[in-house]
Amino acid sequence: MPFLGGDREPGVPAFPEGWFYLAMASDLQPGGVLARRVCGRDVVAFRTEAGSVGVLDAHCPHLGAHLGHGGRVVGEALRCPFHALHWDATGKCVGADDGPAPGIYASARTWPLREIHGALLVHYSATHAPPAWGIPDPGMDGWSPVASATLRFPGHVLEVAENGVDRRHFLAVHGYTDVTPFEVDVDGPVMRSRFGFNKDGIAQRFDTLVYGLGYAITDLRIEQLGIHARIILLSNQVDAETVDFTVCTTVEGGLAWMDRFLAAIVDDVKKDLPIWAHKRRLSKPALVPGDGPIGKYRLFARQFYPPET
Numbered sequence: 001m002p003f004l005g006g007d008r009e010p011g012v013p014a015f016p017e018g019w020f021y022l023a024m025a026s027d028l029q030p031g032g033v034l035a036r037r038v039c040g041r042d043v044v045a046f047r048t049e050a051g052s053v054g055v056l057d058a059h060c061p062h063l064g065a066h067l068g069h070g071g072r073v074v075g076e077a078l079r080c081p082f083h084a085l086h087w088d089a090t091g092k093c094v095g096a097d098d099g100p101a102p103g104i105y106a107s108a109r110t111w112p113l114r115e116i117h118g119a120l121l122v123h124y125s126a127t128h129a130p131p132a133w134g135i136p137d138p139g140m141d142g143w144s145p146v147a148s149a150t151l152r153f154p155g156h157v158l159e160v161a162e163n164g165v166d167r168r169h170f171l172a173v174h175g176y177t178d179v180t181p182f183e184v185d186v187d188g189p190v191m192r193s194r195f196g197f198n199k200d201g202i203a204q205r206f207d208t209l210v211y212g213l214g215y216a217i218t219d220l221r222i223e224q225l226g227i228h229a230r231i232i233l234l235s236n237q238v239d240a241e242t243v244d245f246t247v248c249t250t251v252e253g254g255l256a257w258m259d260r261f262l263a264a265i266v267d268d269v270k271k272d273l274p275i276w277a278h279k280r281r282l283s284k285p286a287l288v289p290g291d292g293p294i295g296k297y298r299l300f301a302r303q304f305y306p307p308e309t
Contacts, residue, residue, distance in 0.1 A: 017306055025118050040240060041124070043058050056109065056111070069081070091109060117138065165292045168290055175199070184297075192210075
């Protein structure tokens, strides 16, 4: 299934495998229910009265009602709006409004879930295989609460991570100067990139860890201003043609300028959106010196393609 924008590299799937953004944990309070679409699948997330989070395929195994539209939390389970069956976070039917579970043997498919720095991530696999790798929690001690904003664009999650190693685009689109050559290392599902640049006459440095195609965390240092910040980029391939791209920021120490910092990062990201929305992804790009390690990134990305591709 192609994504919007025309040409694809041969074998590029609409839905690569790995960890992808679902919601901020603060969006899901106890008793809350969220309907979402992740990698082309309808899912429902709910937080029980005790605070546990479950993520299930959205449609009830009984007779197909969407649990995210009219479903509600009852104790530690999610109540189906159609026939009042109760489903727990493991996907089991554990009861009904009129008594015990009525002997139903089907279960709702569950999604592996992680909460990292206030974001809920789920693992997608075309074959429902368990996660083969994880994302370490970087810890939040000494850091401000995470601020976030979500942008939607037509395209593919591959574009987001590729942008991070596209040296020339930082010059042309974002107005960075003195962009140094990229240092890039790949270790299994993790790619690390480092480079320095000047923005508005201020020297800055990015040190980014990319985990799969849905999560990246950048350590930003601006020594001249004494700033140490993190920029966390979270992607979700909503459907074959649409990406939700969530930008999170946190700073070490004070909070006074957090809102302005997030706004500045989001404004910078917005410069990419019209290009992503209308570009074609060429299978054989005519790369030139100074582009950055785009070929190395594309080799890295292939490991997240489902087995059938």
